[in-house]
Amino acid sequence: MGFPKQLPAARVPLSSRGYIDRMDAGLTAVRGAQEIISMISSRRFVTKLILGHNELADDGCVVLFKFLTSSVGRKYHIAEISLNGNSIGNRGLMAVVEYLQRNRVLKELFLQNNKFTGDAETFAAFTTALNTSHLELLSLTTNRSLSDPFVEVFFSLLDSPRLREVHLSAISFTPQAAPHLIAYISSPRCRLHTLKCNGNSIGFRAIKSIIRAIERHNFSLLTVELYANHAVGAASSDNTSEDDEDDESGGPASLDAWKASEAQIRRVLLRNAHLKRETEKEAIQLLRYARPLLLAGSAHIPSTRCTDCSCVELSGPLDAVAVADYAPSKGFVFRAFPTELQLYIMSFLAPTLSPAQRIRIYTYASSSETLPRAGLCLPGFPGRTSSNLCVLDPASMPFGMSSGGCAGGKCAGTGNSVLCHKDQQRGEWLAAVDCAVYDPHREGEIM
Structure with missing residues (x-):
């Protein structure tokens, strides 16, 4: 009787080899932290x-984040940490604060359902560290002991240029703290695109004010x-509104009133989404035309040879041709106009943008240092990195086609990609010139 044929080991995708998933693994206190540290140390990334x-x-x-904050731990570029339901209190949170300080790698931090309290000093330190980091998503949902003192400190100090998503559901948030949230979302400090505050007791009048x-x-x-923010008391007890005459003065709000508020917020968010799309579209369009109209002559074009990869260098004549398309003809009368008139004419290409946004694009377009490099990082050469490739959507590929990057160096496009490198670069540029969000400050424009 022969032995059964041994099945080959399951293939582990490269993208998941850097994950350490120990959810509900019975890890406790220092011993559990040491086990996690051993697992981290046994991996290259x-x-x-x-x-x-x-x-x-x-x-x-404390033990885990002391390791992560050390010189050895910093070598691991950890983009996401989930510590929900670990009975962590304020002392453990202070260890997280030290790791978060000036952290350029961590993007997502999940701290739901722990034992934090709304201690002002602790969360002042946490928020200050958050402001220096590149964190994009923070979840503190179901930390019910946070309550209003946390909301007051957090939103009063929050000024993170990278934070885009905050989850504060079920944290015992009441109408008394709503003015601090309102002040934050009304200020230029707010750069969030997602805010979740479900399951609190904010109340109808505070919701209307928000x-x-x-x-x-x-x-x-x-x-x-x-959602689920019915106040315990009457609506008239909420002390939040700047226009109290619009609110009910007696008793809880009716179901129809809640539905009307829900419809109103949907309309406002649709407006924001539309203005964002228009702003981004017009910013890219303005750059497309401002580049050849404003860029100085090619005599001042710096070397375009790649310095950070081993790519194929183009010959001298091709380098000149690569930038010649951006240089306007000497006989083009537009160049003879005063600069102010040139910029005013081009402003009609992007009427949605504010003057400040257009100026940032003009500055970028007129600088030869922002030109794309003329080297070719061809597929198969050492200079080609994964960050330059699209991640293809398997559902969009013909049967039998292997998944991978862009075929023949050609971008697969947004429709056929889970991740499109051109979209990534476009998003980074829009953020760099601060044109990823509509800017309402349009005072002083000539109409």
Whole structure:
């Protein structure tokens, strides 16, 4: 009787080899943290730590983040950390603060359902560290002991240029703290596109004030969730509104009133989404025309040889041709106009943009240092990196076609890609010139 044929080992996708997923693994305190550290140290790279539903508590959290903050731990570029349901208190959170300080790698931090309290000093330190980091998503949902003191400190100090998504559902948020949220979303400090505050006790009048603030002052928010926020007391007890005459003066709000507010916030968010699309479209269009009209002569074009990759260098004549398309003809009368008139004429190509946004694009377009490099990083050459390739959508590929990057160096496009490198670069440029969000500051424009 022969032995059964051994099946080949399952193939592990390269993208998931950097994940450490120990959710609900019975990890406790210092011993659990040491186990996680051993797993991290045994790998060449780690991009995600999924550690939810364990019992690391403060002691384990301090040990884990002391390692991550060390010179050895910093070598691991961890983009996502999930520590939900780990009984972590304020002492453990202070260890997270040290790791978060000036962190340029961590993008997503999940801290749901722990034991944090709204201690002002602790969350002042946390928010200050957050402002120096590149964190994009923060979740503090179901930390019910945070309450109003946390909301007051957090939104009063929050000024993170990278933060895009905040989850604060079920944290015992009441109408008393709503003015601090309203002040934040009404200010230029707010760059969020997603805010979730479900399952609190904010109350109807405070909800109306929040919606009114978004409608009047905020154009970045695209998703706002304020479900299940019935106040315990009467609507008239909410102390939040700048236009109290619009609100009911007695008793809880009716179901129809809640539905009307929900419809209103949907309309406001659709407006924001439309203005964002128009702003981004016009910014790219303006750059397309401003580049050849404003760029100085090719005599000042710097070397376009790649310095950070081994790519194929183009010959001298081709380098000149590559930039000649951007240089306007000497006989083009537009160049003879005063600069102010040139810029005013081009402003009609992007009427949605504010003057400040257009000036940033003009400055970018007129600088030869921002020209694309003329070297060719061809497929198959050492200079070609994965960051230059699209991640193809398997559902869009013909049967039998292997998944990979862009075929023949040609971008696959947004429709056929899970991740399009051109879209990525376009988004980075829009953020760099601050044209990813509609800017309402249009005072002084000539109409």
